[in-house]
Amino acid sequence: xxxxxxxxxxxxxxxxxxxxxGWAWGAVGVWLNLxxxxxxxxxxxxxxxxxxxxxxxxxxxVGFRQYGLAxxxxxxxxxxxxxxxMQMLWPYFxxxxxxxxxxxxxxxxxxxxxxPA
Numbered sequence: 001x002x003x004x005x006x007x008x009x010x011x012x013x014x015x016x017x018x019x020x021x022g023w024a025w026g027a028v029g030v031w032l033n034l035x036x037x038x039x040x041x042x043x044x045x046x047x048x049x050x051x052x053x054x055x056x057x058x059x060x061x062v063g064f065r066q067y068g069l070a071x072x073x074x075x076x077x078x079x080x081x082x083x084x085x086m087q088m089l090w091p092y093f094x095x096x097x098x099x100x101x102x103x104x105x106x107x108x109x110x111x112x113x114x115x116p117a
Contacts, residue, residue: 055099
């Protein structure tokens with residue numbers, strides 16, 4: 001439950017930086033991704049929840065045509081922490097797929113409510 005509040009807080013922080021300082025979503029997304037990774041490693045529930053959150057945000061960024069943000073939200077901090085040893089990292093990637101599916105569900109639900117009359 002705490003992860004939801006932290007994710008919401010990070011999103012609101014990013015929204016504030018984008019609207020107040022005029023930064024591009026891609027630049028803010030790099031920092032957002034890094035902060036989410038650090039939080040999940042130190043206080044959160046680990047790489048599985050990191051990948052689910054990044055997958056959800058990645059698909060929403062693609063759906064709302066923020067392609068710079070989508071590139072920034074790839075799981076590059078995890079790859080760096082794992083030293084690109086794919087044999088060690090493969091078991092974690094199904095969680096990214098779960099996040100992508102959850103992002104698709106959220107995107108479809110938002111689309112249902114934004115239909116023109």
